[in-house]
Amino acid sequence: MKNQERVVIENIAPTINNGDFYIKRVVNEIVTVTADILSDGHDITAAAVLYKHEKEKKWKEVRMHPGHNNWQASFVVEKQGYYSYKVVGWIDYALNWQHGIERKIADNQHVNSELLEGISYVNKCELKATASEKKYLKHLADIFADANAYQESITEAVSERLHRIFYNYPEKILLNSSKEFQVYVDRLKARFSTWYEFFPRSASQKNGVHGTFKDCEKLLPRVSDMGFDTLYFPPVHPIGEVNRKGKNNTTEALKGDVGSTWGIGSKYGGHKDLHPQLGTIEDFKSLIKTANELGIEIAMDYALQAAPDHPWVKEHPSWFKWRPDGTVQYAENPPKKYQDILPIYWESEDFKNLWDECLDTLFYWINCGINVFRVDNPHTKPFYFWNWIINEVKAKHPDVLFLAEAFTAPKIMQQLGKQGYSQSYTYFTWRNNKHEITEYVEELTKTDQCEYMRPNFWPNTPDINPFHLQHANESKHIQRYVLAATLSSNVGIYGPVFEHMMSNPIPGKEEYLNSEKFQICNYDWFKENNLITIISKINKIRFENEALQQTNNIKFCNINNDNLIAFYKWNDSKDSELLIIINLDEHYMQEGMLQLPLAELGIGNHHHLKVKDLITDNVYEWNNEWNFIQLHASLPFHIFKIKK
C-alpha cells in the first residue's frame, strides 16, 4: 500500500484499550486530548482535534499545540450522549513558506523567487477568508508579483496578519487522521451523588411490623434533610419461598422468617413484580414521585438470579442449567451450596431471549420512574452482556446510571467500568491508614482508571461490617464518613446501621450479626445524634462546594504526622478550592505541620491566605508554607475553604 501522508499520529490519550471502550465525562466537563505528532524533515507540522456529538453531522475543530512532551488540545462536552473525537495532522506549507522567507530576509537574501511562490499560498487562502482579509490577500498577490513593491512585499510577507490568516485557513494537503474514539457523557449525577441505603421492610416505625412503601415515604423528608440525593433499596421483588433462608443465613427458614431480599421470585412474581408485603405498584410509584419532589432519586437493585420458585424457572427452563438428575443447578461454590438461589445459565442457547427479558425488565422499571440501578454481583455475569445492556438502555434513556456492586479482583472491577458502568463500589471500605488511603486514591485518580472508573466510597454496606468499624466509637464513624465524602464525590452509607453505630459483628467476620439481609430490623428512625448532625453538615458542604463534586482533582499534601491526612481539592474552574485535613486516630488529639501545595495553589511562599473551617466557621490566616494543625478526636477534621 502506498501512502503519501507525512504526519504520524500516535499515543493518543485519553483512550481505553485503543478505543474499544469509551472514556467517560459528565456534562460540561473538559476532554484534554494529547498525542504524538511526528513528521519527517523540518517542515512546520499542524494538528487538530476534531469532535462532534452523536447527533451532530459536522466535526468541530480545536487546534493542538505542542507542549513539553506531546501535542495537546481540549474541548468541552456540553450534551449527554456519545461524542466522537479524532486527531488529524498535516504539513502547513503556507506557514512553512513564511517561516523560510522570514529567515532569508533576516539573512539579507534576495527573495524574489520566494515572493512569487508565496502568491499561490495567498491565493489558496482567499476562498475561506473574510471580505477584509480577501482584500488584503488580493493586495499581497499583486505586490508579491511586482518587483517595484519589493520593500512592501517583504514587510507584508512576514506580517503577523498574514500569519494569522495562514494559521486560520490551513490547506490540509495529505491530511492524516487517527481512528475515531468515543466519550460518553452522563448527567452530573454520575460524578456527584450522595447515597443512603435502607431496607424498605424495616421502614415501619412500629416494632416487629413489616415495613411498606408507604412507611418509606414517611422517611423521605429525613433522608432529604440529611442531604442525601439517592435512596437505594435492596430488592423489592417477591421473595422466594422454596429453600428460603432463615435468620443469620441459616438454611432452614422458620415460620415467619422473611428470607433474603436477593432470593427473587415466588408465586407472586419475579423481577418485574413487587413483594406484596411492601405494597402495590401504585404505592411504589407514589414513593418515587414524592422522593423526586424532595430531590431524591430511588435507586433499585438489579440482581439477575432467581429463587427456585421464580416464574422464569417454569416459563423459561432453558435459562437455567438442568442436571442429569432432573433438578435445576443451584448456586454453589463447592463445597458451599446456596439452594435458595438459582444462577442464570448464560450459556443458554436461548440467550437472546434471556438478554431481551433482562433489558425489558430495566425498561419496565425505568418507565415506572427509576433512573438509577445498583447492580448486584455484576462480576458473576458475562462482561459483554453488561456492555450490551448498558448501551441499549443508554441509547434510549441517557439519564440512567448503573452502579457496579463488585468487590473482587482489581482488574475485574476495572473491566466492569470499561464495559460501561457509570459508578463502581471500591476498596475504600477496607482502606484505613494514611498510606493505604493515599495509594488507593492515587491509583483511582492518577492512572487511566480516572477515565472509566467512577468510584463510589461506602464506609459500610449490608454485606460488609469492616473490622475497623466493629464496636468503633463516634469519632471513627465521623472519620470514615468525612474521608469517603471528601475523597470521593460519590459516597454512600448503609444508613440506619451506620448512623446509629450498630456494628455488632458475627465474631471474627466482617458481617453484621442478625443481618437485615435475612430479617426485619427495627430502628428508632427519628433518634438524633452528633454523628447524624455531622453527616448532614458534610453533605451540605458537598452541595455548596464544587471542589467536592468531583474526585480527580486531588493533591495529597505533606503533613508530618501519619495520623493526619491532608489533601487539596478544586473544581476545574478553580473558583472552589478546599483543603481537607482528617485525624485518623479516633482516640487521641493529633498535631502536625501541614505543607501548603504552593504550586497547585498558584501562590508563593509568603502569600497571605485565609482558610475558613466550614463546620465551625473559624477562620485562620496563614502566611507561611508550613502551618500548624491540631485535631481532637471529638471533631476530627477540617474542611477549609481557601480564600486567597
Add this chain to the structure above:
Amino acid sequence: MKNQERVVIENIAPTINNGDFYIKRVVNEIVTVTADILSDGHDITAAAVLYKHEKEKKWKEVRMHPGHNNWQASFVVEKQGYYSYKVVGWIDYALNWQHGIERKIADNQHVNSELLEGISYVNKCELKATASEKKYLKHLADIFADANAYQESITEAVSERLHRIFYNYPEKILLNSSKEFQVYVDRLKARFSTWYEFFPRSASQKNGVHGTFKDCEKLLPRVSDMGFDTLYFPPVHPIGEVNRKGKNNTTEALKGDVGSTWGIGSKYGGHKDLHPQLGTIEDFKSLIKTANELGIEIAMDYALQAAPDHPWVKEHPSWFKWRPDGTVQYAENPPKKYQDILPIYWESEDFKNLWDECLDTLFYWINCGINVFRVDNPHTKPFYFWNWIINEVKAKHPDVLFLAEAFTAPKIMQQLGKQGYSQSYTYFTWRNNKHEITEYVEELTKTDQCEYMRPNFWPNTPDINPFHLQHANESKHIQRYVLAATLSSNVGIYGPVFEHMMSNPIPGKEEYLNSEKFQICNYDWFKENNLITIISKINKIRFENEALQQTNNIKFCNINNDNLIAFYKWNDSKDSELLIIINLDEHYMQEGMLQLPLAELGIGNHHHLKVKDLITDNVYEWNNEWNFIQLHASLPFHIFKIKK
C-alpha cells in the same frame, strides 16, 4: 451486538501501537506473550497463544499460565519472515467439573448426579484422545453411570490422569480471540553485527591516489582479521559536478576536488551507477565476492537525494520541486543553503513511479550481492515510504537489513524503528558518564523499545567527532570501543580514523577537520598499534560468547565508584554469562567494590565463583557478594567469563 463469550482478553504484550507495527526477533529467539485473561464468576478459565509462520496454514498452540500479575506463554520463532500470533481464551467446563466434584468429595457429599454430568465431558474428549486414553475414557463413562462402581468412580473422577486428558483436549466453547499481531523474524545478523566503515576513495596505499574497489579488496583480509563482519562504504555512485563542494565543505570546489560522496549523480549516472574512478561493476561484484569469502558483507549507503546533474532531474523533473523562477529547489534550512543537493519532492504527483524507482534501485544492488543498507537521513523522507519499501524488499529478500542513520529527536528515531528499520544509530556516541550510559541502555532494553529498536553503537562516524574523543588518548578509545561492543551486540566504527586516533576537530565543533567527506585521505593502512590489537581481541570475544551477541539481557551491577561501570550479560539459555567492568577514567587507576547480581546469577551469598578475564586469561576466585576491582587506565576493562 449480542456476544455470548465470557472471557475478556486484553493488555496483550509485546505489541506495538496495538498491532499497527510488528515486533522484531531473529531466528531462534523467544517471544513471551503476556495478557490479562478475565472471566466472570468462578469458573476455570484457560488461555493459549496461537502462532504460525506466514507460510504455515495451521496455528500452533502453546497454553498460557497465570502468573503473579498476568498470563504468560512463550514460543520460539524458527524461521525468517513474518509470524502471526494471537491470544485465545475459554472457560474449561470439564476441568471446572473436576474441580467441583473434587471439593464435594472432600466434603463427603454424595456426587451421583455430578458423576452423571461428568459422562458428557468424558465423551467429548474421546474424539481427540489416543487409543489408550479412549479405552480409559470409555471405562469412565461406564462406571460413572454405574451406581455399583461409586467408589472407583470417585477415585477416577479426581484422578491426575483424567485431569491431564481434560487439560490436553479442551472443548473450547464460546472461545474468544484477540486480534492478530505480528513478529518479523530476521537472520541473526540483524541482532549481532560488527561494522567497519571506510571511504573506498581513500583505500589506495599510495599517497594522493584515488582509491579503487581493487584497493578495497586488498584491505579486506585486514578488516576480517580485526573481526569485523560488515564493511560499510559511504556512497559509491557518481559524484555531482554542478555546485560540487570543495574541501572542508566550502561552496566552491577547486580543480581536482573530489566532492561529497553524498552529492549523488552526474553525467556518469545516478543511484544505479558507480563512480568511474572507483572501478567497474565487475570490480564491485568481485569485491563483494571476496568479502563474502572472508565472512564480510558489504553494506551500501542508500541516500535518496540528487546532485543537480543527477540524470533523474532531466528524466523525472516532477520528482523535484520547481520554483517560480524555473530553477529546481535545492536543499535548505533557511538561511543555510545546500546548492549541491536537490531533495526529492515526496509530494510529487508522480510519487508512485518515484517510489518504484527507489525500490528498483535497491533490487538492483541486491542482485549485485548487497544485503545490508545503511540509510542516510531517513528522517527527512516520509515514514510511510520506509514502511512500504522495507516491506517490499523483505517480502522478496528477507536477508536484507536496513540501518537507520538518524540522529534526531527520540520519538522520530523510535518511529523509524517501528516502521521497519532493522537497526538504528543511537545516542551512544554522546553518552559518556556512568549515569548517562546506564540510563540510556536501560531505556533501550527495559522499555518497549527493545521490541522494535535494535541499537547499533558507534563511538564515531564521519559526521561525528565527539568532544570526548577529540585529542583523546588510547585509554579513552579503548574504553569507548569496549563500552560499545559489550553494551550493544551491534557495533561499528569509522575505522581508520578511530583506530589511529586521528581526532583533529574543526575547533569548537564535533566535526573532523579536513573531513574525508569532502576529500581523499591517506592512511598507513597496515600500521599496527595496541588499540587495534585490543579491538581485534574484543571482536573475537564477541564471536565466541553468545552473551555479547544480544543487547537486551543486561543487568547493571552496583559498584561503589562512579568511574567504574559494571554489568552482567547472558544469553537466553544462560550457558554464556559475562561480567563486564570498565574504567571510565582514561587517566587514572580506579578501584571499587563490585556487588554480584546474586538473584540474576541464581546463586547464594557464599557461592564459590570463578571469573576468567578473557583478555588476560587471569582467573579470580570469588566467595562473597562484594568483590574488589582495580582497573588501570592502560587496560581499562575486564570481560569476565563466569564459571559457577
